[in-house]
Amino acid sequence: xxxxxxxxxxxxxxxxxxxxxxxxxxxxxxxxxxxxxxxxxxxxxxxxxxxxxxxxxxxxxxxxxxxxxxxxxxxxxxxxxxxxxxxxxxxxxxxxxxxxxxxxxxxxxxxxxxxxxxxxxxxxxxxxxxxxxx
Amino acid sequence: xxxxxxxxxxxxxxxxxxxxxxxxxxxxxxxxxxxxxxxxxxxxxxxxxxxxxxxxxxxxxxxxxxxxxxxxxxxxxxxxxxxxxxxxxxxxxxxxxxxxxxxxxxxxxxxxxxxxxxxxxxxxxxxxxxxxxxxxxxxxxxxxxxxxxxxxxxxxxxxxxxxxxxxxxxxxxxxxxxxxxxxxxxxxxxxxxxxxxxxxxxxxxxxxxxxxxxxxxxxxxxxxxxxxxxxx
Numbered sequence: 422x423x424x425x426x427x428x429x430x431x432x433x434x435x436x437x438x439x440x441x442x443x444x445x446x447x448x449x450x451x452x453x454x455x456x457x458x459x460x461x462x463x464x465x466x467x468x469x470x471x472x473x474x475x476x477x478x479x480x481x482x483x484x485x486x487x488x489x490x491x492x493x494x495x496x497x498x499x500x501x502x503x504x505x506x507x508x509x510x511x512x513x514x515x516x517x518x519x520x521x522x523x524x525x526x527x528x529x530x531x532x533x534x535x536x537x538x539x540x541x542x543x544x545x546x547x548x549x550x551x552x553x554x555x
Numbered sequence: 556x557x558x559x560x561x562x563x564x565x566x567x568x569x570x571x572x573x574x575x576x577x578x579x580x581x582x583x584x585x586x587x588x589x590x591x592x593x594x595x596x597x598x599x600x601x602x603x604x605x606x607x608x609x610x611x612x613x614x615x616x617x618x619x620x621x622x623x624x625x626x627x628x629x630x631x632x633x634x635x636x637x638x639x640x641x642x643x644x645x646x647x648x649x650x651x652x653x654x655x656x657x658x659x660x661x662x663x664x665x666x667x668x669x670x671x672x673x674x675x676x677x678x679x680x681x682x683x684x685x686x687x688x689x690x691x692x693x694x695x696x697x698x699x700x701x702x703x704x705x706x707x708x709x710x711x712x713x714x715x716x717x718x719x720x721x722x723x724x725x726x727x728x729x730x731x732x733x734x735x736x737x738x739x740x741x742x743x744x745x746x747x748x749x750x751x752x753x754x755x756x757x758x759x760x761x762x763x764x765x766x767x768x769x770x771x772x773x774x775x776x777x778x779x780x781x782x783x784x785x786x787x
Binding site: 435436437438439440441442443445446502503504505506509 | 573574576577579580581582583584587647668669670671672675
């Protein structure tokens, strides 16, 4: 026997048919434990976030703010989805050394056209550089 | 209690929405029901018309606002070409223009995406039985529209003769129809079977020379028979 890590996922939505559908989809994946909660139940939302899930899938709506969730759960992967057409975003915090050299290294990587890759996480998109002013 | 009920025939459902994430979520939910099955998916109205011709589903669940061809136009074309296929709009749009256009062009129901999944299943089953599934907020707007327009075509008009005698039960059930309740919900409220509710609604429509539940709801409101809205 060996230990199986279980990933915990909270799906927060305003539209239950979106949230519960996605939760059901994710729950079919082995090794994940999914909970779906709607904004109509703020106490359960609070309890789910207090449980520090590994992943929070959150619907863009008046009740939820993906970046606020990321600030509260810095270790979580936050996936920001919408019920209508529009992008889906993944947010993950990346810690870097707190010295100017580290920031400069990142800037130089971007200037060189290299994406900043978070291990096992989403890549920061390449930056289109603004031409230098004459 | 009685023994096991015979299995319900599977309703073949086609989904049309331009948001793949929502479409997939919806398909996952609907497919979880033993009597509902998603047989196809399309991402715009044009694809929907073509796929409906090919699959001939029982129900098309369709968004309103989509690229290439919107859901209202697609509902019109499907209604013309495949009259047995029931189109139910499922949208975030509470726009009255969308609602009235969709119903006018043949949509058999209009649901908002804020439904709970179990309500959605019930609404789809109701559509399969030939009922008109409407979200409560939408039902209220339709009733207001009919009330503002005045007498409904074919309905008895004051001065043309006595009103048909509705039974007390029929009046009670029509009042609940005007509140936006489905037959199943009415049955639950009055502790009678859904089939009995259906019979009462059918008889009341016959007596009043009305064609559908929406007209019946409008009749109730026009006659001042409706329940008063709650203060909130």
